[in-house]
Amino acid sequence: MLTTGLCCIMALPIVAPPDPAVSDADPAELPAPVDAPPVAPIRIANFPRLSEVETRAPDDDRAPLRDAPRAGGGVVDHLRSIPWEAGGVAAGITALGIFNWNWGSSGFHFSSEGWFGRDTSSFGSDKLGHAYSTYVMTEFLSAAIRRNARAPKRAQVSAAAISMALMTYVEVFDGFSGDHGFAWEDMAANTAGAAFSVLRHTVPGLNDKLDFRLHYIPSGNVGWRPITDYSGQRYVLAVKLAGFEPFADGPSRFVELHGGYYARGFTEREKLRGVEPKRALFVGIGFNLQQLISRDRGEKSRFHRAARSALEYVQVPYTAAYSR
Template sequence: MRPYASFGEDVATIKWELAAVAAYYAAINVPKLFDDPQWPSFQSEGWFGVNTNNVGVDKLAHTYSTYVVSEILYARLKHKTGGAPGIQYTAAALASGIMAGTELFDAIEPTSGWSWEDFAMNTAGAGLSILRNSVPGLDQKLDFRLMIRPNDDIYTTSGKEHFQQQRYFFALKLAGFEAFKRSPFRFVELHAGYHGDDFLLEDRAAGIRPKRHIFVGLGLNLRELFFRDAKRPVGRAVGEVLDYFQLPYTAAHVHITE
């Protein structure tokens, strides 16, 4: 294991991975410079209120995006440094910087602006990654995941409907606990999360009240079921993806709020 290194040394270790992530977000955001940009402004978007644009689902999308970027960079640092001390902080700081840059691009959009709520949720995602990679064994017990509920288009990329398809939740993996490692319960997870319904513009125009759902439920630990002992790189990679993404129809959720 490498001893503590400077922030700059960590960055140099994953310079190409960092460049790839930065290029991805640049490709998404640079076109905003040519789409009637405005002088940077601020906009208060609220949190999870029924009168907010997306009843808070977009806020969890910010948390999840920063969390996943942090996790990707952490995984690459861990691979290249042998799990050196402090790399979880470097990964989270870099992810936070990239997402803050994205928020700066939002600040020049005529219909948007810099949102401190988005910035706070980005920070929460980075902090969650730090926690998960600092507490020994926590990454074997707890995931933060996204599940997409398919519609007629499978996934709608334009407008607000994609937010309505998204469910964000924590998954407590029984396989991570010694008491369940040799029992059938290792394939079971406990879920708790949030999603929204009926907040599209046409729903509001029709007088339908937006719905905010906190849910709990059970899910299948697909990584434990199919990829626990994967030997091939592709199998291991798919297993790792399943720590962050739940395939639809592999969990049963019940609303505890309407």
């Protein structure tokens, strides 16, 4: 009861007793009220979020302001930031599937394609083709996210997820092709390509030291088709000495160490020409063409930036010597 009574008393409005001098005065003699300045209403929306507040180091008032982190991010936001890039890739692979991979020519089925054995359709070159395609797609989409996204953090991971979604789309529709079928080996190769892209941009300095490239010279089987002419391909891992500090400034920065895989003699046309079936690992030494393009100049020119970027993924023919 006491507590209830105190609460009731505290809830009552506090009214001061009237001032007799004021209450008895003639209203005409009372001073005119003073207009108080308007008070702006307090709105929560006017206050900045905690993440947007610029802060200083607590122990030094003269410390420079730190940039606040930007909100947003994630796969969905990153995908929304690159609609044209992702849509263009999807349209491109759809066209390839319809016109080159015979999508829709059969009912859905699985296919066990194997890896690099002589009993496989291309001695494993198609598996490296899947890994390389997913790798390049991840690299392209991650660069687009970094350019366009509001919060590009983890762009590489988002790009890998988007690339895997697109390549899964490819594999599902391969299941409706009489020439192919859904193959778990292809999915594993796709995963390896996306993971390599993430690794290359996660380990500090690795992207300056190691490239995954396609070397292509038409085989004479199907014309100029660098994506599907497996007999004309070599897949190259290139170690660039320019990415290592002791070799960054001297003539050795032009030197690359190569290793890779290729296969020949597995197509019907090659068999008719008498090409001997061959699966080969190779090593070699190459010339780093990127070093001919100045980094400083490349930062100012879109053409130079594009050229430097392309040379990370394409091995120009006749710029390397291989063991076999």
